[in-house]
Amino acid sequence: MVKFQDLVEGREKVLIIGLGYVGLPLAISMSKQFKVVGYDKNSDRVKQLKKGEDLTGEVTKEELRNSGIEFTDTLSKRQKFKFIIVAVPTPVDKLKNPDLSFLLSASQIVGQAIAKGCVAVFESTVYPGATEEVCIPIIEKESGLRWKRDFWIGYSPERVNPGDREHTIERVVKVVSGDTPQTLELVASVYGKVIKAGVYKAPDIKTAEAAKVIENIQRDINIALMNELAIVFHKLGLDTKEVLKASRTKWNFLPFEPGLVGGHCIPVDPYYLARKAVEVGHVPELILAGRGVNEYIPLYIAHEILKILIKAGKRVKGSKVLILGATFKENVPDLRNSKVLGLSKELEDFGIKVYVYDPFVKDNALEEQKINLVKNVKDKTPYDCIVIAVKHDIFIESFNLDFYAEFMNKPSVLIDIKGVYDRREAENRGFVYWRL
DSSP states (O other): OOOHHHHHTTSSOEEEEOOSTTHHHHHHHHHTTSOEEEEOSOHHHHHHHHTTOOTTSSSOHHHHHHHOOEEESOOOTTOOEEEEEEOOOOOBOTTSOBOOHHHHHHHHHHHHHEEEEEEEEEOSOOOTTHIIIIIHHHHHHHHOOOBTTTEEEEEOOOOOOTTOSSSOGGGSOEEEEESSHHHHHHHHHHHHTTOTTOEEEOSSHHHHHHHHHHHHHHHHHHHHHHHHHHHHHHHTTOOHHHHHHHHTTSTTOOOOOOOOOOSSSTTTHHHHHHHHHHHTTOOOHHHHHHHHHHHHHHHHHHHHHHHHHHHTTOOSTTOEEEEEOOSSSTTOOOOTTOHHHHHHHHHHTTTOEEEEEOTTSOTTTTTTTTOOBOSSTTTTOSEEEEEEOSOOHHHHHHOOHHHHHHTEEEEEEEEETTOOSOHHHHHHTTEEEEOO
């Protein structure tokens, strides 16, 4: 097995496979202590990183240029590594089944790049057992080496939160695991060298895999509860935000809010555990029910907008709606699984002309979805309705109720999904106001 001192003193390099939202920040952190080779099969991505450009916005030019990372989209057959980290996406397909294609491809690359004595660590979110059942056989086949004799495996689930400058990789406790006690100690030592918050040693790989996947399932179910409560409260004529404010006066009431649930983790991870659960003979009803509620919310909001437009005396077909924000969360350019796109398409199906404004999104990023992205909020004025879908700081700081009123047809319909504005103030200024 590779020696920790060889890594620290640069005699052995760390190979990181996958340079996206997870792999790149990890590579930057690792490069402060080790010599790092960053591999990504996307040639354009590698070219950008070599120029000091990170389109995800997670890493600065200065950090890239000072990192000393060797970025590449090709690995020589002669180039072998004794410590490899895999940080590739694990999405779901159109039928919500786990899509392991990125992980399978990465495992092949590991098998081709692995040296005898190597430790390979996987960070991708998977169902319990996937690393050992899926990845290891591929590595053995590609390399001709034997697991636990010629190479060893670790698992350390990523906890990256895009756009979060407080809970960065180095400031969040890192769960680590290994296939033997010796592997665990090495993996803990390597991550412990860069993770200031420290590491937590899980007893085995499956436990670490399960711990990761339930972190986001817990959030998904709690948000689903809030979303279902919001639907009930609307039918009862209650303001959900006011109900939650009252409930939070109790010390142990959890501060979750209703909303659109998108991103790379929460809408995806539950399906991984659900598949494994069914495989072992249990139908995970609560997990899937939570997913069902959160998947329904864009449709629910779209239908509420239609009702409000009709009640306001506006013609639905041909009405113009501006949606502020397209990304799955605030202050990031990340469009993965954004439910704003689903909301937009749902409105368009009713003949509404929908325009989306998001300064974080590049002009061509939404071409495939056929979303009308405007460069200026006033480009298609006047609007019949404005939807505040994402709480970007720039919206809060630059826009206000007076600003919206300037370029809206009367009565002005304001759909404030995140509850940014005060209901009474909005209504007193003549807005037809709705929030989730």
